[in-house]
Amino acid sequence: MQRCDYYLCLTIYTFTFITGFPANILAFYTLIRKVWRKPAPIDILLLNLTISDLLFLIFLPFKMQEVANNMVWNIQYFLCPLSGFVFYMTIYNSTFFLTAVSVERYLGVAFPIQHSLWRRPIYAVFASIFIWVLSILHLSIVYIVPYYDPSGMVPPSRNICYEGFSDAQLEILLPVRLELCIVLFCVPLLICSFCYINFIRILSKLPNISRRRRLRAIGLALGTLLVFVFCFGPYNVSHVVGFITKSSPAWRDKALLLSTFNACLDPIIFYFTSAAVRNTLGAMMRGIWGRCWCPQTLWSSRKEPPETEKNSLPKPQEITNAL
Known part of the structure; x- marks a missing residue:
């Protein structure tokens, strides 16, 4: 049986939960408001990714x-x-959702006119439904295998979770894990790499984009690829090793730990991808900063400004529009 190191695993799981849960709640709140007001394909994809992370x-x-x-x-x-x-x-x-976001961003710079003409939120909805159905059907094996016992002689152990499989169970599980690696990791990785490499190549040649925006977009593309490889690569390599050796490698649980980091790294991708998330986080930081300085603000508000300063104060509507 695999033994996950007590302090290492518990520390990483706790850190992921404490940092990832509030960050994804904030992203969910922001994206659901954005999709409700004015849905865009990339916001729908990011919203589904947020829901997946929260689950x-x-x-x-x-x-x-x-x-x-x-x-x-x-x-x-x-x-x-x-x-x-x-x-x-x-x-x-x-x-899959990170790959879908990469395709959306690549099409936006590679075929801007055609993409703007065919860009419909309903397509993102259909793509999201397809991704959920595909993942559910493939990973249903995780739910089925613990109950599978063709001999009917040895009852499955009830004090060990998803370990200690019989030979009959491994005959089914190991090939399925290899298929998961190929279909649900390798294919999306190739698509994501193709889209972001060409995204960077095209963006580097566009003259009418500021240097700051170009660097931010390129950094986001490279960061997403690194997250893809770092978080999901080792765990899926364990599937290949398990298929070859006919048993789960001893380091599989440690590779799985890297996959958990994705839940707290995705909000960083949301921040750089969605303007709505950036604006919401900015508003929250301004609110926190304003509360920290509220005594000084209240003291200064008691002073009666000169008449010229009264007339120069902005109207409430102008402040609202500026935020």
Whole structure:
């Protein structure tokens, strides 16, 4: 049985939950308002990615409890395959939604006129539904395998979650893991790499974009590719190694730890991709800064300004428009 290092795993899971949950809640609030007012394809894709990350974080405490209990599952067993299904399904959801965002951004710079003519929010909705269905169907194996016992002689262990598989279970699970690596990781990685490499190449040649915006867009593209490889690469390599050796590698749990980081790294991608998220975060920071300086503000507001200064004060409507 794989033994996840107690302090390492619990520290990473806790850090991911504490940082990722509020950041994704903020992104969800911002994107749902943006989609409700004026839906754009990229906002719909980012909203679905946020929902996927929040599902991941909601079920992350089950993994934390399992690690804290020395990898012994001591709660209701039906929560084991359910939490595992959501946990792994949302990981592969992220690969597809990050890829969809890369395709959207590439088409916007490679074919700006055609893309603007065919750019419809409904297409992003259909793409999101397709991604959810594809991930659910593929990862349903995580829910099915723990209950699969063709012999009917040895009951499945109820104190170990998603480990200790029989030979009959591994005959099904290992090829499926290899297929997950190829279809849900390698193919999206190739598409994402193609889109962002060409995105950077085209953007570097455009003369009418400021240097600051160009560097931010290029940095976002490179950062997304690094997150893709860093978070999802080692875990999917473990699928290939497991298929070759006919057993799960001992370092598989540590590779899975890197995948959890994606939930707290995605909000950074949201910040640089969506202006709505940047504006909401900026408004929150201004509010916090204003509260920190509220005594000085209240003191200064008691002073009666000269008549010339009264007439020069901006109207409330002008302040609202400036924010």
